[in-house]
Amino acid sequence: MGFFEKIKQGLAKTKKNMSIQMNNMFAGFTGENEEFYDELEEALIIADAGVDTSVKAVENLKRLVKERGLRGGESVRLAFTEVLTDILDVGDKQLSLGTKPSVILMVGVNGVGKTTTIGKLAAKMTAEGKKVLLVAGDTFRAAAAEQLTVWSERAGAAIVRHEEGSDPASVVFDGISAAKARASDIIIVDTAGRLHNKQNLMNELNKITRIINRELPDADKEILLVLDATTGQNGLIQAKQFKETADITGIVLTKLDGTAKGGIVFAIADELQLPVKYIGVGESVDDLMPFEPESFAEALLQQ
Numbered sequence: 359m360g361f362f363e364k365i366k367q368g369l370a371k372t373k374k375n376m377s378i379q380m381n382n383m384f385a386g387f388t389g390e391n392e393e394f395y396d397e398l399e400e401a402l403i404i405a406d407a408g409v410d411t412s413v414k415a416v417e418n419l420k421r422l423v424k425e426r427g428l429r430g431g432e433s434v435r436l437a438f439t440e441v442l443t444d445i446l447d448v449g450d451k452q453l454s455l456g457t458k459p460s461v462i463l464m465v466g467v468n469g470v471g472k473t474t475t476i477g478k479l480a481a482k483m484t485a486e487g488k489k490v491l492l493v494a495g496d497t498f499r500a501a502a503a504e505q506l507t508v509w510s511e512r513a514g515a516a517i518v519r520h521e522e523g524s525d526p527a528s529v530v531f532d533g534i535s536a537a538k539a540r541a542s543d544i545i546i547v548d549t550a551g552r553l554h555n556k557q558n559l560m561n562e563l564n565k566i567t568r569i570i571n572r573e574l575p576d577a578d579k580e581i582l583l584v585l586d587a588t589t590g591q592n593g594l595i596q597a598k599q600f601k602e603t604a605d606i607t608g609i610v611l612t613k614l615d616g617t618a619k620g621g622i623v624f625a626i627a628d629e630l631q632l633p634v635k636y637i638g639v640g641e642s643v644d645d646l647m648p649f650e651p652e653s654f655a656e657a658l659l660q661q
């Protein structure tokens with residue numbers, strides 16, 4: 359399956375939710391028509407794009423339609439693709455990992471898909487010839503390190519793990535030492551999504567970040583916040599909390615395949631002004647895709 363087809367398939371539920379009406383709407387577009395714009399706004403809100411972002415998108419479309427004197431439904435659909443692409447086009451979508459080693463720290467609440475995403479990313483990177491080392495920084499549950507070990511084998515990546523209950527920061531310290539000794543290219547650190555309470559979790563993340571900055575002051579670092587698209591607007595609240603504690607450099611939005619609320623990606627980009635760097639469209643190893651605003655908007659609006 360091609361890249362574009364895969365995004366479309368990943369968005370099938372969202373498309374079904376919003377675009378059946380939308381395609382008819384574009385086809386029926388006849389120029390100045392408030393009802394058309396109201397319905398478009400509603401379709402976005404239904405897909406969880408958030409009220410502010412939906413209103414803004416439709417306002418921007420109205421302006422383009424007027425400026426360019428657009429008439430036909432197809433030209434309006436293309437203009438809307440442009441508007442949505444603009445909203446999604448925030449910051450740097452590439453991972454910035456130039457140094458050897460460089461570090462990816464994966465954070466997010468429990469169950470969002472951190473460990474799975476690490477597995478998928480590690481597989482991509484080892485396939486590109488990179489030496490990847492995984493660090494099992496989720497020491498809260500024994501099963502977490504087990505799960506990461508399975509992924510490390512699948513991906514052909516090394517792993518550093520300690521026993522359940524040990525200090526996550528010390529696993530990270532050992533992981534960094536091992537990466538230096540083995541000349542690894544990329545260190546990917548898994549973290550716990552659930553601790554005894556939220557403050558605990560944030561303190562732990564702080565400790566981990568301090569160790570990374572101390573041991574690798576000059577290394578390129580990405581702190582990726584993983585959000586589960588099926589939780590919709592809840593993900594936004596989580597993101598705001600994490601943003602207060604950590605210097606999040608990008609978002610991975612998982613489980614788009616499992617939701618009709620894929621419009622959340624617009625709210626994330628627009629309200630948080632953080633770049634979405636990857637999207638998860640399934641559970642298997644090749645179900646992680648680099649996020650491309652234009653392809654995403656196209657896939658959403660194309661029949």
Ligand SMILES: Nc1nc2c(ncn2[C@@H]2O[C@H](COP(=O)(O)OP(=O)(O)OP(=O)(O)O)[C@@H](O)[C@H]2O)c(=O)[nH]1
Nearest residue numbers: 468469470471472473474551612613638639640641
């Ligand atoms: N359908 C679908 N399922 C996914 C995707 N990403 C992850 N999952 C599933 O979501 C579940 C949770 O994933 P994990 O990777 O264990 O999540 P986690 O954030 O590491 O969870 P904790 O370790 O408990 O904090 C698993 O069953 C994954 O297979 C995705 O893009 N699509």
Ligand SMILES: [Mg+2]
Nearest residue numbers: 472473496502
């Ligand atoms: Mg996990």
